[in-house]
Amino acid sequence: GAGVSQSPSNKVTEKGKDVELRCDPISGHTALYWYRQSLGQGLEFLIYFQGNSAPDKSGLPSDRFSAERTGGSVSTLTIQRTQQEDSAVYLCASRRTGGPSYNEQFFGPGTRLTVL
Amino acid sequence: AQSVTQLDSQVPVFEEAPVELRCNYSSSVSVYLFWYVQYPNQGLQLLLKYLSGSTLVESINGFEAEFNKSQTSFHLRKPSVHISDTAEYFCAVKIYGGSQGNLIFGKGTKLSVKP
Numbered sequence: 001g002a003g004v005s006q007s008p009s010n011k012v013t014e015k016g017k018d019v020e021l022r023c024d025p026i027s028g029h030t031a032l033y034w035y036r037q038s039l040g041q042g043l044e045f046l047i048y049f050q051g052n053s054a055p056d057k058s059g060l061p062s063d064r065f066s067a068e069r070t071g072g073s074v075s076t077l078t079i080q081r082t083q084q085e086d087s088a089v090y091l092c093a094s095r096r097t098g099g100p101s102y103n104e105q106f107f108g109p110g111t112r113l114t115v116l
Numbered sequence: 117a118q119s120v121t122q123l124d125s126q127v128p129v130f131e132e133a134p135v136e137l138r139c140n141y142s143s144s145v146s147v148y149l150f151w152y153v154q155y156p157n158q159g160l161q162l163l164l165k166y167l168s169g170s171t172l173v174e175s176i177n178g179f180e181a182e183f184n185k186s187q188t189s190f191h192l193r194k195p196s197v198h199i200s201d202t203a204e205y206f207c208a209v210k211i212y213g214g215s216q217g218n219l220i221f222g223k224g225t226k227l228s229v230k231p
Contacts, residue, residue, distance in 0.1 A: 004159075033218055042223035043206060059218070091160065095217065103148055103167060103210065105219060107160040 002026065004108035006092050012114045013082055021077045021111045025094030033095070033105060034067055034077050038088035046090075049075060050097070082115045089113070118143040120207050122222035130230050131199055137192040137225045139181075139207030146212035149190040150219065151181055155203045163205070166190065177201075202229045 005024045013019050025032050034046040045059040049069045060066070064082075069075040079086055089112050093105040119142045129135050141147065151163040164175040171183040181192045190207060204226045208219040 031217065035219075035221075043208075043219075043221035045218040045220070048218050056218070093160075103165065103217075104162055105217075106162075107152075109159040 004092055004094050004106050006090075006108040006111050008111060009109065010112045010114075012116065014116050015084060016081055018078065018080045019082055019113065021079075021090050021113070023075045023077070023092030023094075023108060025073065025075070025092070026096075026106055027073075028096065029094035029106070030072065030097050031095040031105075032069060032075050033093045034075070035091040035093065036061075036088045037091055037110070041088075043091070046077070079113075082113075084115045087113055087115045118145075118147065118209055118211065118220045120209055120220055120222035122205075122207055122225050124225050125223065126226045126228065128228045128230060129197055132196045134195050135193065135197050135201075135227065137205050137207075137227065139190045139192065139222060141188050141190065141207075141209050143188075143209060143211070147209040148212055149181075149183055150208040150210070151175075151179070151190070151192050152206045152208060152221075153203045154206065154224075160206065163192075197227070197229045199229050199231060201227060203227060 007022045030051045032049040036044045047067045048056040064080045067077045089110040091110045092108045095105045121140045123138050149166040152160045153163045154160050164173045166183045174180045179194045204224045206224045207222040
């Protein structure tokens with residue numbers, strides 16, 4: 001079956017603009033995560049969605065970052081008033097919540113964001 | 117709080133040589149342990165994981181890792197590497213029984229295999 005997909009694969013924007021990054025998780029996976037991969041910082045957790053529960057936003061670096069998940073499937077990460085330090089690869093992962101591989105997160109290819 | 121340390125940011129080795137990528141973690145609670153691999157221009161893929169049971173876990177492509185609770189380590193080893201093993205390797209932990217389940221990653225080790 002299809003894996004986790006993300007779009008766009010690359011995004012170049014100007015400082016101060018808003019951007020939206022999209023994640024399509026694996027069908028049937030109820031858990032969805034956003035991570036950020038940047039030079040010198042490694043992979044950082046941003047936000048976690050589980051079914052219809054309130055998301056865990058504890059990893060979001062500032063209030064310019066927000067995310068939503070519609071219908072328990074597709075998720076959008078929004079960064080408002082982008083700054084150069086937001087430049088990174090944004091990774092999405094999904095996970096099933098039952099079955100033998102429920103601990104495994106499946107990652108998408110990422111969106112490379114460059115803020116000029 | 118949990119943390120993961122990968123001491124080596126880069127490891128260059130020659131083809132067919134053995135390699136060990138080190139991973140140490142810090143946690144006051146039990147954790148699950150993972151190694152992910154990221155090939156050039158690709159996403160993260162799970163390489164192997166320790167959840168419970170035997171402390172030695174193996175992947176299908178010859179890598180193995182051993183969970184050492186007393187040393188809080190989960191080093192990744194391969195007795196003979198190939199050019200195709202060139203990639204970045206990430207060690208990660210997840211809190212056992214944690215409701216969120218987010219992974220806490222090390223900063224990665226770039227393995228470069230030379231002919």
